[in-house]
Amino acid sequence: MSTTPPTHGHVALLTIVAESILEPRLERELRACGASGWTVTAARGEGSRNRRVGDLDGGNVRIESLVSNDTAAAVMQRLADDYFTHYAIVAWVADVAVHRSERYI
Amino acid sequence: MEILRLALDNLLSPPVLGFALGLVAVLVGGDLRLPDAVYQGLSMYLLLAIGIKGGVALRASSVGDVILPTIAAIGLGVLIPVLAYLILRRATPLSGLDRGAIAAHYGSTSLVTFTAALVFLEASSIAVEGFVTTLLAVMEIPGIVVGLLLAGRAADRSLSWGASLHEILVGKSILLLVGGLVLGVLTGASGYERVEPFFGALFVGILTLFLVELGTLAGRRLPDLKTAGIGLPIFAILFPILAGTMGVTAGSLAGLSVGGATILGVLSASASYIAAPAAVRLALPEANPGYYLTASLGITFPFNLVIGIPLYLEIAQVVGG
Numbered sequence: 001m002s003t004t005p006p007t008h009g010h011v012a013l014l015t016i017v018a019e020s021i022l023e024p025r026l027e028r029e030l031r032a033c034g035a036s037g038w039t040v041t042a043a044r045g046e047g048s049r050n051r052r053v054g055d056l057d058g059g060n061v062r063i064e065s066l067v068s069n070d071t072a073a074a075v076m077q078r079l080a081d082d083y084f085t086h087y088a089i090v091a092w093v094a095d096v097a098v099h100r101s102e103r104y105i
Numbered sequence: 106m107e108i109l110r111l112a113l114d115n116l117l118s119p120p121v122l123g124f125a126l127g128l129v130a131v132l133v134g135g136d137l138r139l140p141d142a143v144y145q146g147l148s149m150y151l152l153l154a155i156g157i158k159g160g161v162a163l164r165a166s167s168v169g170d171v172i173l174p175t176i177a178a179i180g181l182g183v184l185i186p187v188l189a190y191l192i193l194r195r196a197t198p199l200s201g202l203d204r205g206a207i208a209a210h211y212g213s214t215s216l217v218t219f220t221a222a223l224v225f226l227e228a229s230s231i232a233v234e235g236f237v238t239t240l241l242a243v244m245e246i247p248g249i250v251v252g253l254l255l256a257g258r259a260a261d262r263s264l265s266w267g268a269s270l271h272e273i274l275v276g277k278s279i280l281l282l283v284g285g286l287v288l289g290v291l292t293g294a295s296g297y298e299r300v301e302p303f304f305g306a307l308f309v310g311i312l313t314l315f316l317v318e319l320g321t322l323a324g325r326r327l328p329d330l331k332t333a334g335i336g337l338p339i340f341a342i343l344f345p346i347l348a349g350t351m352g353v354t355a356g357s358l359a360g361l362s363v364g365g366a367t368i369l370g371v372l373s374a375s376a377s378y379i380a381a382p383a384a385v386r387l388a389l390p391e392a393n394p395g396y397y398l399t400a401s402l403g404i405t406f407p408f409n410l411v412i413g414i415p416l417y418l419e420i421a422q423v424v425g426g
Protein backbone atom coordinates (compact mmCIF):
# COMPACT_ATOMS: atom_id res chain seq x y z
CA MET A 1 0.00 0.00 0.00
CA SER A 2 1.57 3.29 -1.00
CA THR A 3 0.22 6.75 -0.32
CA THR A 4 1.83 9.94 -1.51
CA PRO A 5 2.87 12.00 1.51
CA PRO A 6 1.21 15.44 1.62
CA THR A 7 3.46 18.21 0.38
CA HIS A 8 3.71 21.44 2.32
CA GLY A 9 4.93 24.78 1.07
CA HIS A 10 5.20 28.11 2.80
CA VAL A 11 2.91 31.04 2.00
CA ALA A 12 1.81 34.17 3.83
CA LEU A 13 -1.36 34.11 5.95
CA LEU A 14 -2.72 37.64 5.86
CA THR A 15 -5.31 38.41 8.56
CA ILE A 16 -7.28 41.65 8.70
CA VAL A 17 -9.74 42.52 11.48
CA ALA A 18 -11.76 45.63 10.64
CA GLU A 19 -15.11 47.32 11.16
CA SER A 20 -17.58 45.40 9.04
CA ILE A 21 -18.60 48.39 6.95
CA LEU A 22 -15.24 48.05 5.20
CA GLU A 23 -15.75 44.45 4.09
CA PRO A 24 -16.64 45.16 0.41
CA ARG A 25 -13.79 47.65 0.07
CA LEU A 26 -11.24 45.32 1.62
CA GLU A 27 -12.34 42.50 -0.67
CA ARG A 28 -11.78 44.79 -3.66
CA GLU A 29 -8.29 45.64 -2.38
CA LEU A 30 -7.44 41.96 -1.90
CA ARG A 31 -8.59 41.09 -5.38
CA ALA A 32 -6.70 44.02 -6.92
CA CYS A 33 -3.50 42.99 -5.14
CA GLY A 34 -3.72 39.46 -6.49
CA ALA A 35 -5.36 37.39 -3.75
CA SER A 36 -7.33 34.51 -5.23
CA GLY A 37 -9.58 33.81 -2.25
CA TRP A 38 -10.31 34.61 1.36
CA THR A 39 -12.46 33.68 4.33
CA VAL A 40 -14.61 36.20 6.18
CA THR A 41 -15.96 35.64 9.68
CA ALA A 42 -17.87 37.90 12.06
CA ALA A 43 -15.73 39.14 14.93
CA ARG A 44 -16.19 40.90 18.23
CA GLY A 45 -13.71 42.68 20.40
CA GLU A 46 -12.32 45.86 21.75
CA GLY A 47 -9.51 48.07 20.61
CA SER A 48 -7.83 51.36 21.25
CA ARG A 49 -9.87 53.38 18.81
CA ASN A 50 -13.48 52.99 19.83
CA ARG A 51 -14.56 55.35 17.07
CA ARG A 52 -16.76 53.55 14.65
CA VAL A 53 -20.31 53.07 13.53
CA GLY A 54 -19.98 49.31 13.74
CA ASP A 55 -22.54 49.20 16.52
CA LEU A 56 -25.17 49.88 13.91
CA ASP A 57 -23.73 47.78 11.20
CA GLY A 58 -22.68 44.43 12.51
CA GLY A 59 -19.48 44.77 14.53
CA ASN A 60 -16.21 43.63 13.03
CA VAL A 61 -15.11 41.19 10.38
CA ARG A 62 -12.03 39.01 10.30
CA ILE A 63 -10.71 38.40 6.79
CA GLU A 64 -8.07 35.73 6.25
CA SER A 65 -6.29 35.08 2.99
CA LEU A 66 -3.42 32.81 1.94
CA VAL A 67 -1.26 34.81 -0.44
CA SER A 68 2.28 35.23 -1.75
CA ASN A 69 4.65 37.46 0.21
CA ASP A 70 4.43 40.08 -2.54
CA THR A 71 0.64 40.19 -2.40
CA ALA A 72 0.72 40.44 1.39
CA ALA A 73 3.13 43.37 1.17
CA ALA A 74 1.00 45.08 -1.47
CA VAL A 75 -2.17 44.75 0.62
CA MET A 76 -0.37 46.05 3.71
CA GLN A 77 0.77 49.06 1.71
CA ARG A 78 -2.82 49.76 0.58
CA LEU A 79 -4.02 49.52 4.18
CA ALA A 80 -1.27 51.89 5.33
CA ASP A 81 -2.14 54.40 2.60
CA ASP A 82 -5.91 54.55 2.99
CA TYR A 83 -7.20 52.74 6.05
CA PHE A 84 -5.03 52.62 9.18
CA THR A 85 -5.30 56.37 9.87
CA HIS A 86 -9.06 56.63 10.08
CA TYR A 87 -10.66 53.25 10.62
CA ALA A 88 -10.70 50.67 13.36
CA ILE A 89 -8.54 48.06 11.65
CA VAL A 90 -5.67 45.74 12.49
CA ALA A 91 -3.73 43.48 10.12
CA TRP A 92 -0.91 41.00 10.43
CA VAL A 93 1.01 38.53 8.30
CA ALA A 94 2.26 35.12 9.42
CA ASP A 95 4.35 32.55 7.63
CA VAL A 96 2.39 29.30 7.45
CA ALA A 97 2.89 25.84 6.04
CA VAL A 98 0.05 24.95 3.72
CA HIS A 99 -0.89 21.83 1.87
CA ARG A 100 -1.02 22.44 -1.90
CA SER A 101 0.65 25.82 -1.38
CA GLU A 102 1.08 26.38 -5.12
CA ARG A 103 -2.64 27.22 -5.31
CA TYR A 104 -2.16 30.41 -3.37
CA ILE A 105 0.84 32.03 -5.01
CA MET B 106 -55.21 69.58 26.46
CA GLU B 107 -55.95 67.18 23.65
CA ILE B 108 -52.30 67.35 22.66
CA LEU B 109 -51.19 66.46 26.20
CA ARG B 110 -53.43 63.42 26.22
CA LEU B 111 -52.04 62.34 22.84
CA ALA B 112 -48.49 62.92 24.07
CA LEU B 113 -49.15 60.81 27.15
CA ASP B 114 -50.71 58.04 25.04
CA ASN B 115 -47.64 58.19 22.85
CA LEU B 116 -45.34 57.96 25.88
CA LEU B 117 -47.16 54.85 27.07
CA SER B 118 -47.26 53.14 23.66
CA PRO B 119 -45.38 49.81 23.47
CA PRO B 120 -42.68 51.02 21.01
CA VAL B 121 -41.75 54.06 23.12
CA LEU B 122 -41.75 51.97 26.31
CA GLY B 123 -39.58 49.40 24.50
CA PHE B 124 -37.06 52.16 23.75
CA ALA B 125 -37.13 53.20 27.43
CA LEU B 126 -36.53 49.58 28.47
CA GLY B 127 -33.41 49.37 26.31
CA LEU B 128 -32.15 52.68 27.68
CA VAL B 129 -32.77 51.71 31.32
CA ALA B 130 -31.05 48.36 30.76
CA VAL B 131 -27.85 50.18 29.75
CA LEU B 132 -28.09 52.61 32.67
CA VAL B 133 -28.26 49.74 35.19
CA GLY B 134 -25.38 47.96 33.47
CA GLY B 135 -27.38 45.28 31.66
CA ASP B 136 -27.34 44.41 28.01
CA LEU B 137 -30.45 43.79 25.93
CA ARG B 138 -28.76 43.93 22.52
CA LEU B 139 -30.21 41.68 19.88
CA PRO B 140 -27.85 39.31 18.09
CA ASP B 141 -26.47 41.10 15.00
CA ALA B 142 -28.23 38.83 12.54
CA VAL B 143 -31.59 39.37 14.25
CA TYR B 144 -31.07 43.13 14.26
CA GLN B 145 -30.26 43.09 10.54
CA GLY B 146 -33.27 40.89 9.87
CA LEU B 147 -35.67 43.10 11.83
CA SER B 148 -34.39 46.21 10.09
CA MET B 149 -34.98 44.50 6.72
CA TYR B 150 -38.49 43.52 7.83
CA LEU B 151 -39.34 47.09 8.85
CA LEU B 152 -38.04 48.60 5.61
CA LEU B 153 -39.81 46.10 3.41
CA ALA B 154 -43.06 46.29 5.39
CA ILE B 155 -43.11 50.10 5.19
CA GLY B 156 -42.19 49.98 1.50
CA ILE B 157 -44.90 47.49 0.51
CA LYS B 158 -47.60 49.23 2.50
CA GLY B 159 -46.55 52.56 0.96
CA GLY B 160 -46.57 51.07 -2.53
CA VAL B 161 -50.10 49.72 -2.15
CA ALA B 162 -51.25 53.19 -1.04
CA LEU B 163 -49.25 54.91 -3.78
CA ARG B 164 -51.17 52.91 -6.39
CA ALA B 165 -54.39 54.46 -5.10
CA SER B 166 -53.01 58.02 -5.34
CA SER B 167 -53.11 60.24 -8.41
CA VAL B 168 -49.93 61.80 -9.82
CA GLY B 169 -51.35 65.28 -9.22
CA ASP B 170 -51.62 64.65 -5.46
CA VAL B 171 -48.07 63.39 -5.17
CA ILE B 172 -46.13 65.89 -7.23
CA LEU B 173 -46.18 69.04 -5.04
CA PRO B 174 -45.41 67.23 -1.75
CA THR B 175 -42.56 65.40 -3.50
CA ILE B 176 -41.04 68.68 -4.70
CA ALA B 177 -41.43 70.08 -1.18
CA ALA B 178 -39.69 67.00 0.26
CA ILE B 179 -36.73 67.29 -2.12
CA GLY B 180 -36.45 71.04 -1.40
CA LEU B 181 -36.41 70.36 2.35
CA GLY B 182 -33.87 67.57 1.84
CA VAL B 183 -31.47 70.09 0.29
CA LEU B 184 -32.27 73.09 2.51
CA ILE B 185 -32.17 71.38 5.92
CA PRO B 186 -28.54 70.18 5.81
CA VAL B 187 -27.35 73.63 4.63
CA LEU B 188 -29.25 75.22 7.52
CA ALA B 189 -27.87 72.66 9.99
CA TYR B 190 -24.34 73.30 8.77
CA LEU B 191 -24.69 77.08 9.17
CA ILE B 192 -26.33 76.89 12.61
CA LEU B 193 -23.70 74.45 13.88
CA ARG B 194 -21.01 76.94 12.89
CA ARG B 195 -22.57 79.43 15.31
CA ALA B 196 -23.54 76.98 18.04
CA THR B 197 -20.50 74.71 18.29
CA PRO B 198 -16.73 74.83 17.89
CA LEU B 199 -16.83 71.77 15.59
CA SER B 200 -14.73 71.63 12.41
CA GLY B 201 -16.37 72.04 9.01
CA LEU B 202 -15.86 68.35 8.43
CA ASP B 203 -17.76 67.31 11.56
CA ARG B 204 -20.47 69.89 10.84
CA GLY B 205 -20.91 68.49 7.33
CA ALA B 206 -21.13 64.97 8.74
CA ILE B 207 -23.83 66.02 11.23
CA ALA B 208 -25.66 67.98 8.50
CA ALA B 209 -25.79 64.83 6.36
CA HIS B 210 -27.56 63.02 9.22
CA TYR B 211 -30.15 65.76 9.80
CA GLY B 212 -30.74 66.18 6.08
CA SER B 213 -31.53 62.50 5.74
CA THR B 214 -34.45 60.82 7.49
CA SER B 215 -35.13 58.20 10.14
CA LEU B 216 -37.29 55.24 9.16
CA VAL B 217 -38.15 54.37 12.73
CA THR B 218 -39.18 57.92 13.67
CA PHE B 219 -41.35 58.00 10.54
CA THR B 220 -42.85 54.63 11.46
CA ALA B 221 -43.47 55.63 15.07
CA ALA B 222 -45.26 58.75 13.78
CA LEU B 223 -47.48 56.63 11.51
CA VAL B 224 -48.33 54.34 14.44
CA PHE B 225 -49.03 57.40 16.63
CA LEU B 226 -51.31 59.05 14.06
CA GLU B 227 -53.15 55.80 13.47
CA ALA B 228 -53.71 55.38 17.20
CA SER B 229 -54.97 58.98 17.33
CA SER B 230 -57.35 58.30 14.40
CA ILE B 231 -55.75 60.94 12.20
CA ALA B 232 -55.74 60.14 8.48
CA VAL B 233 -52.50 60.27 6.50
CA GLU B 234 -52.06 60.32 2.72
CA GLY B 235 -50.97 56.88 1.56
CA PHE B 236 -48.09 58.18 -0.54
CA VAL B 237 -46.08 59.59 2.41
CA THR B 238 -43.72 56.61 2.20
CA THR B 239 -42.66 57.97 -1.19
CA LEU B 240 -41.65 61.18 0.59
CA LEU B 241 -39.56 59.12 3.03
CA ALA B 242 -37.77 57.48 0.10
CA VAL B 243 -37.06 60.73 -1.81
CA MET B 244 -35.82 62.53 1.33
CA GLU B 245 -33.32 59.89 2.35
CA ILE B 246 -30.56 60.65 -0.18
CA PRO B 247 -30.36 64.42 -0.99
CA GLY B 248 -29.52 65.38 2.60
CA ILE B 249 -26.64 62.92 2.74
CA VAL B 250 -25.20 64.17 -0.55
CA VAL B 251 -25.50 67.85 0.44
CA GLY B 252 -23.93 67.18 3.86
CA LEU B 253 -21.00 65.31 2.29
CA LEU B 254 -20.52 68.13 -0.26
CA LEU B 255 -20.40 70.73 2.54
CA ALA B 256 -17.91 68.64 4.51
CA GLY B 257 -15.78 68.04 1.42
CA ARG B 258 -15.72 71.77 0.73
CA ALA B 259 -14.74 72.52 4.32
CA ALA B 260 -11.97 69.93 4.27
CA ASP B 261 -10.83 71.28 0.92
CA ARG B 262 -10.61 67.93 -0.72
CA SER B 263 -12.57 66.02 -3.27
CA LEU B 264 -14.43 62.96 -2.09
CA SER B 265 -14.20 59.69 -3.91
CA TRP B 266 -17.75 60.11 -5.17
CA GLY B 267 -17.86 57.17 -7.53
CA ALA B 268 -17.48 54.56 -4.83
CA SER B 269 -19.36 56.42 -2.08
CA LEU B 270 -22.43 57.37 -4.10
CA HIS B 271 -22.76 53.86 -5.44
CA GLU B 272 -22.49 52.46 -1.91
CA ILE B 273 -25.22 54.84 -0.70
CA LEU B 274 -27.58 54.08 -3.58
CA VAL B 275 -27.28 50.32 -3.35
CA GLY B 276 -27.34 50.36 0.44
CA LYS B 277 -29.81 47.97 2.01
CA SER B 278 -32.18 50.69 3.21
CA ILE B 279 -32.71 52.29 -0.21
CA LEU B 280 -32.99 48.98 -2.06
CA LEU B 281 -35.52 47.57 0.40
CA LEU B 282 -37.58 50.73 0.69
CA VAL B 283 -37.75 51.45 -3.03
CA GLY B 284 -38.03 47.75 -3.84
CA GLY B 285 -40.89 47.45 -1.36
CA LEU B 286 -42.66 50.44 -2.92
CA VAL B 287 -42.42 48.88 -6.38
CA LEU B 288 -43.57 45.54 -4.99
CA GLY B 289 -46.56 47.20 -3.32
CA VAL B 290 -47.54 49.11 -6.46
CA LEU B 291 -47.37 45.93 -8.54
CA THR B 292 -49.16 43.62 -6.16
CA GLY B 293 -51.90 46.07 -5.11
CA ALA B 294 -54.43 45.68 -2.32
CA SER B 295 -55.43 42.13 -3.22
CA GLY B 296 -51.84 40.91 -3.20
CA TYR B 297 -51.11 42.75 0.03
CA GLU B 298 -54.00 41.00 1.73
CA ARG B 299 -52.06 37.74 1.51
CA VAL B 300 -48.96 39.09 3.33
CA GLU B 301 -50.86 41.38 5.70
CA PRO B 302 -50.76 38.96 8.65
CA PHE B 303 -46.95 39.08 8.48
CA PHE B 304 -46.19 42.65 7.34
CA GLY B 305 -49.19 44.40 8.90
CA ALA B 306 -50.53 42.60 11.97
CA LEU B 307 -47.10 41.82 13.46
CA PHE B 308 -45.67 45.22 12.62
CA VAL B 309 -46.02 47.17 15.89
CA GLY B 310 -44.76 44.19 17.91
CA ILE B 311 -41.63 43.87 15.81
CA LEU B 312 -41.13 47.64 15.89
CA THR B 313 -41.21 47.42 19.71
CA LEU B 314 -38.50 44.75 19.70
CA PHE B 315 -36.40 46.87 17.34
CA LEU B 316 -36.79 49.87 19.63
CA VAL B 317 -35.46 47.91 22.61
CA GLU B 318 -32.29 47.52 20.57
CA LEU B 319 -32.22 51.21 19.57
CA GLY B 320 -32.68 52.13 23.24
CA THR B 321 -29.55 50.19 24.18
CA LEU B 322 -27.61 51.73 21.28
CA ALA B 323 -28.74 55.23 22.28
CA GLY B 324 -27.83 54.54 25.92
CA ARG B 325 -24.35 53.45 24.94
CA ARG B 326 -23.89 56.73 23.07
CA LEU B 327 -24.72 58.96 26.03
CA PRO B 328 -21.24 58.95 27.66
CA ASP B 329 -19.92 60.54 24.45
CA LEU B 330 -21.99 63.62 25.27
CA LYS B 331 -19.40 64.72 27.81
CA THR B 332 -16.82 65.32 25.12
CA ALA B 333 -19.15 67.05 22.65
CA GLY B 334 -19.76 70.26 24.62
CA ILE B 335 -23.08 71.86 25.44
CA GLY B 336 -23.79 73.31 21.97
CA LEU B 337 -24.37 69.94 20.33
CA PRO B 338 -27.12 68.61 22.64
CA ILE B 339 -28.91 71.96 22.46
CA PHE B 340 -28.68 71.80 18.67
CA ALA B 341 -29.95 68.21 18.67
CA ILE B 342 -33.14 69.32 20.44
CA LEU B 343 -33.81 72.78 19.00
CA PHE B 344 -32.89 72.07 15.38
CA PRO B 345 -35.51 69.31 14.96
CA ILE B 346 -38.18 71.75 16.19
CA LEU B 347 -37.09 74.31 13.60
CA ALA B 348 -36.81 71.75 10.77
CA GLY B 349 -40.07 70.09 11.86
CA THR B 350 -41.91 73.41 11.74
CA MET B 351 -40.50 74.06 8.26
CA GLY B 352 -41.61 70.60 7.14
CA VAL B 353 -45.13 70.98 8.53
CA THR B 354 -45.49 74.41 6.92
CA ALA B 355 -44.16 73.23 3.55
CA GLY B 356 -46.47 70.21 3.75
CA SER B 357 -49.52 72.37 4.41
CA LEU B 358 -48.61 74.71 1.56
CA ALA B 359 -48.16 71.70 -0.74
CA GLY B 360 -51.71 70.66 0.04
CA LEU B 361 -51.16 67.84 2.53
CA SER B 362 -53.74 67.07 5.21
CA VAL B 363 -52.97 67.64 8.91
CA GLY B 364 -51.72 64.05 9.17
CA GLY B 365 -49.63 64.30 6.00
CA ALA B 366 -48.11 67.65 7.05
CA THR B 367 -47.24 66.12 10.44
CA ILE B 368 -45.40 63.31 8.64
CA LEU B 369 -43.45 65.76 6.45
CA GLY B 370 -42.59 67.62 9.67
CA VAL B 371 -41.38 64.38 11.27
CA LEU B 372 -39.31 63.52 8.19
CA SER B 373 -37.73 66.99 8.25
CA ALA B 374 -37.04 66.86 11.99
CA SER B 375 -35.68 63.33 12.11
CA ALA B 376 -32.02 62.46 11.76
CA SER B 377 -30.76 59.33 10.06
CA TYR B 378 -28.84 56.73 12.04
CA ILE B 379 -28.58 53.87 9.57
CA ALA B 380 -28.02 55.10 5.99
CA ALA B 381 -26.21 58.34 6.85
CA PRO B 382 -23.70 56.90 9.36
CA ALA B 383 -22.67 54.22 6.89
CA ALA B 384 -22.27 56.74 4.06
CA VAL B 385 -20.43 59.26 6.22
CA ARG B 386 -18.11 56.60 7.64
CA LEU B 387 -17.04 55.59 4.16
CA ALA B 388 -16.85 59.03 2.56
CA LEU B 389 -15.62 61.05 5.57
CA PRO B 390 -13.64 58.67 7.78
CA GLU B 391 -12.03 61.60 9.63
CA ALA B 392 -15.37 62.84 10.99
CA ASN B 393 -16.01 61.76 14.57
CA PRO B 394 -18.95 59.33 15.04
CA GLY B 395 -18.95 60.44 18.69
CA TYR B 396 -20.56 63.66 17.45
CA TYR B 397 -22.88 62.63 14.65
CA LEU B 398 -24.20 59.40 16.14
CA THR B 399 -24.59 60.85 19.61
CA ALA B 400 -26.58 63.80 18.28
CA SER B 401 -28.80 61.82 15.92
CA LEU B 402 -29.33 58.59 17.85
CA GLY B 403 -28.59 59.65 21.43
CA ILE B 404 -30.62 62.86 21.54
CA THR B 405 -32.70 63.73 18.49
CA PHE B 406 -34.23 60.27 18.06
CA PRO B 407 -35.60 59.96 21.65
CA PHE B 408 -36.64 63.62 21.60
CA ASN B 409 -38.68 63.14 18.44
CA LEU B 410 -40.09 59.84 19.65
CA VAL B 411 -41.43 61.24 22.91
CA ILE B 412 -42.00 64.98 22.39
CA GLY B 413 -41.41 65.83 18.73
CA ILE B 414 -44.12 63.70 17.09
CA PRO B 415 -47.06 65.07 19.16
CA LEU B 416 -45.53 68.55 18.88
CA TYR B 417 -45.43 68.45 15.07
CA LEU B 418 -49.03 67.28 15.06
CA GLU B 419 -49.96 70.26 17.23
CA ILE B 420 -48.10 72.60 14.86
CA ALA B 421 -49.83 70.97 11.87
CA GLN B 422 -53.21 71.53 13.50
CA VAL B 423 -52.40 75.20 14.08
CA VAL B 424 -50.95 75.73 10.60
CA GLY B 425 -53.52 73.60 8.76
CA GLY B 426 -56.56 74.45 10.86
